[in-house]
Amino acid sequence: MTSPVIVWFRHDFRLADNAALSAAVETGAPLLCIYILDDDVEETAAYWWLGRALELFNIRLQECGGALHVFKGPANRVLPSITAATKAKEVFWNRRYDPAGKEIDTKLKAELKASGTPAHSFAGALLHEPWTIRTQAGQPYHVFGAYWRAACKTGHERPSLPAPKTITFATLPATDLPPMIDAGTISQKMRQIGWTKGLEDEWCPDETSAHMALEAFLDGSLDDYAHERDMPAQPATSRLSPFLSSGHITPAQIREAAVARSHSDGLTKFMAELGWRDFAWSVLFGCPDLATRNLRPEFDAMPWQHNPKGLRAWQRGQTGYPLVDAGMRQLWQTGWMHNRVRMVAASFLVKHLLIDWREGERWFAHTLVDYDPASNGMNWQWVAGTGIDAAPFFRMMNPLIQSRKFDSSGTYIRTWVPELARLSDTQIHTPWQVGGVAGYPSPIIEHEVARERALSAWQALRGTASGDYNAQD
Numbered sequence: 001m002t003s004p005v006i007v008w009f010r011h012d013f014r015l016a017d018n019a020a021l022s023a024a025v026e027t028g029a030p031l032l033c034i035y036i037l038d039d040d041v042e043e044t045a046a047y048w049w050l051g052r053a054l055e056l057f058n059i060r061l062q063e064c065g066g067a068l069h070v071f072k073g074p075a076n077r078v079l080p081s082i083t084a085a086t087k088a089k090e091v092f093w094n095r096r097y098d099p100a101g102k103e104i105d106t107k108l109k110a111e112l113k114a115s116g117t118p119a120h121s122f123a124g125a126l127l128h129e130p131w132t133i134r135t136q137a138g139q140p141y142h143v144f145g146a147y148w149r150a151a152c153k154t155g156h157e158r159p160s161l162p163a164p165k166t167i168t169f170a171t172l173p174a175t176d177l178p179p180m181i182d183a184g185t186i187s188q189k190m191r192q193i194g195w196t197k198g199l200e201d202e203w204c205p206d207e208t209s210a211h212m213a214l215e216a217f218l219d220g221s222l223d224d225y226a227h228e229r230d231m232p233a234q235p236a237t238s239r240l241s242p243f244l245s246s247g248h249i250t251p252a253q254i255r256e257a258a259v260a261r262s263h264s265d266g267l268t269k270f271m272a273e274l275g276w277r278d279f280a281w282s283v284l285f286g287c288p289d290l291a292t293r294n295l296r297p298e299f300d301a302m303p304w305q306h307n308p309k310g311l312r313a314w315q316r317g318q319t320g321y322p323l324v325d326a327g328m329r330q331l332w333q334t335g336w337m338h339n340r341v342r343m344v345a346a347s348f349l350v351k352h353l354l355i356d357w358r359e360g361e362r363w364f365a366h367t368l369v370d371y372d373p374a375s376n377g378m379n380w381q382w383v384a385g386t387g388i389d390a391a392p393f394f395r396m397m398n399p400l401i402q403s404r405k406f407d408s409s410g411t412y413i414r415t416w417v418p419e420l421a422r423l424s425d426t427q428i429h430t431p432w433q434v435g436g437v438a439g440y441p442s443p444i445i446e447h448e449v450a451r452e453r454a455l456s457a458w459q460a461l462r463g464t465a466s467g468d469y470n471a472q473d
C-alpha cells in the first residue's frame with residue numbers, strides 16, 4: 001500500500017485556495033484528511049458552527065470520494081499516533097496564529113521532523129501574515145492607519161489557488177489509531193440544545209454558501225458599502241465574517257473577486273475592513289493575552305462595577321435602550337450582530353454600566369458564530385479604550401443619537417424588538433417618553449447618570465481633569 005500524506009484541517013474547511021491541500025495533492029500520494037478535536041465541546045455558537053462545518057465538509061469530501069476523519073484528543077499526542085499508524089510520509093497544514101495553536105504547531109513540526117515525517121505549513125487565512133507588516137524599526141504597528149498603508153504598499157498579493165481537479169484518498173488502517181468520532185457528532189450534540197434553531201435557520205457553514213454570500217454582496221452592496229455599512233437595517237455588509245473565521249473562504253479570494261468587480265469607494269472601505277481583521281491578528285500575535293489584559297495598564301485600576309443584574313439585562317436585550325436590545329437579541333438569535341450595533345452595545349456595557357469589558361468579550365465569545373480571539377479581543381479593547389489604537393474612554397456612544405442616526409425609521413429595532421413595533425419612527429427610539437410599552441423594560445440606567453459616573457471614574461483613574469469630556473456620538 002502506498003504511504004499516504006496527511007492534510008490536517010483546522011480553520012480551513014475549503015477545497016479552493018487551500019495551499020496545504022494543493023501541496024499535498026501535488027505529492028501524488030493518496031490523502032488522509034483529518035481534523036483533531038482537542039478541546040471539550042462547549043455549548044457556544046462557535047461550536048455549533050464548527051459542528052455543522054465538520055459535518056458538511058465531510059459530506060463534501062465524500063462527494064470527492066474521500067472523507068474527513070475526526071480524531072479526539074490533544075493534537076500533540078494524536079497527530080504523531082496517526083502518522084505512526086498510517087505510516088504517513090508527510091503532513092500538511094495551513095498556519096494558525098492564535099497563541100495556543102501556534103505553540104502546538106511549532107512543537108509538532110519539530111517533533112515530526114525528528115521522527116522522519118516532515119510537516120509543511122502554508123499561509124492562507126490572512127492577506128498578510130502577522131509578522132510581515134512591520135515598522136522600519138522592525139516593530140509591530142500600533143496604529144491601524146499606518147499598518148494598513150504599509151500593508152497596501154507591500155504589493156504582496158498572493159493569488160488564490162483553484163480547487164484541486166482530482167483528489168486521491170487513502171483509506172484508514174483498521175488498528176492502532178487514536179480515538180475517533182463521527183464528523184456529525186458535535187452537530188448532533190449541539191442540536192439537542194434548545195437555542196441553536198435560530199442558528200440553523202440563518203447559516204449553512206460550507207464553502208458554497210460562503211461564495212454565495214460573497215457574490216450576493218458584490219452584486220448588491222459593494223459599491224454602496226462606504227455609505228451604507230453603518231445602517232443595521234440594510235443588507236449592506238457582506239456577512240462573511242463567520243466564513244472567514246472558519247476558513248470557508250479566504251481574504252485573497254474575496255479581494256480578487258471584489259477588485260475584479262469594482263473600483264468604487266466601497267471597494268477601498270471594504271478592503272480596509274479586511275485590513276482590520278489582519279491588524280487584529282497582528283495585535284494578538286504580539287499580545288497573546290489580548291482577551292484578558294488591558295493593553296493600557298492604567299485601566300487596571302478602573303473601578304468596574306459588580307452588577308450581575310445589569311450584565312444579565314444586557315445579555316438578554318432587556319436594557320430598555322431599543323438599539324442596544326435589538327443588537328443583543330439579534331446576536332442571541334442568529335449568532336451575528338451588525339458591526340455598528342456591536343460598537344453601541346459594547347460601549348453601553350463598558351461605559352453606561354461600567355462593567356469590565358472582559359465580561360462582554362466572554363459573552364460575545366459564547367454567542368458569536370464569527371468569534372475569533374483576535375477580532376473579538378481587539379474590538380472590545382478598542383471600544384473600552386484600553387487597547388491599541390482605541391477609541392478614548394471618554395468618547396461615550398450615546399445610544400439614542402446612534403439609534404436616531406443609523407436606524408432612523410426604526411426598521412432594525414422593529415425586527416428584533418417586536419414589542420416596540422407599533423411605535424412611530426420618532427417614538428421607537430425612546431419608548432419611555434410615551435409612558436413605556438407593556439412587556440418592554442424602562443431604561444436600566446439614565447444616560448446622563450451613566451455618563452457622569454463613567455467620566456468621573458475615568459477622571460479619578462487619570463487623576464486629572466484634562467480631556468474632551470463632552471465627546472459623545
Ligand SMILES: Cc1cc2nc3c(=O)[nH]c(=O)nc-3n(C[C@H](O)[C@H](O)[C@H](O)COP(=O)(O)OP(=O)(O)OC[C@H]3O[C@@H](n4cnc5c(N)ncnc54)[C@H](O)[C@@H]3O)c2cc1C
Binds near residue numbers: 343373
Ligand atoms: C465588540 C466587537 C466584537 C467583535 N468581535 C468580532 C469577532 O469575534 N469576530 C469577527 O470576525 N469580527 C468581530 N468584530 C468585528 C465586526 O463587527 C465583524 O467582523 C463584522 O460585523 C462582520 O460582519 P460582515 O462580515 O458583514 O462585515 P463586513 O463589513 O462585510 O466586513 C468584511 C470583513 O472585514 C472584517 N472586519 C470588518 N470589521 C472588522 C473589525 N472591526 N475588526 C476586525 N475585522 C473586521 C470581517 O472579517 C468582515 O467579515 C467585532 C466588533 C466589535 C465592535
